[in-house]
Amino acid sequence: MTAGRFHPEWLPTAPEYFGGVGIRLIGKGTWRSALCPFHDDTRASLRVLYPRGAFRCMACNARGGDVLAFEQMRTGKRFADAARDLGAWG
Numbered sequence: 001m002t003a004g005r006f007h008p009e010w011l012p013t014a015p016e017y018f019g020g021v022g023i024r025l026i027g028k029g030t031w032r033s034a035l036c037p038f039h040d041d042t043r044a045s046l047r048v049l050y051p052r053g054a055f056r057c058m059a060c061n062a063r064g065g066d067v068l069a070f071e072q073m074r075t076g077k078r079f080a081d082a083a084r085d086l087g088a089w090g
């Protein structure tokens with residue numbers, strides 16, 4: 001069993017999270033662009049909702065509602081483990 005619970009309000013913002021994993025967000029406004037790590041991307045196909053971190057790739061269709069979903073997809077970790085890694089479990 002995993003003690004604790006998920007605290008969505010503790011998740012890092014998109015600029016904090018994506019900066020921390022070395023993904024540069026390009027542009028200004030509500031949707032930023034980035035190179036997608038889920039396919040061999042050369043065109044910055046990933047769209048990231050700023051600052052919340054929902055994302056969708058226009059090329060490979062990877063998508064999720066927050067930086068936690070992104071972290072799970074990136075690392076293959078379970079929800080609670082990824083949440084703990086992002087400081088949103090306690």
Ligand SMILES: [Zn+2]
Pocket residue numbers: 036037038039041045046057058059060061062
């Ligand atoms: Zn992609």
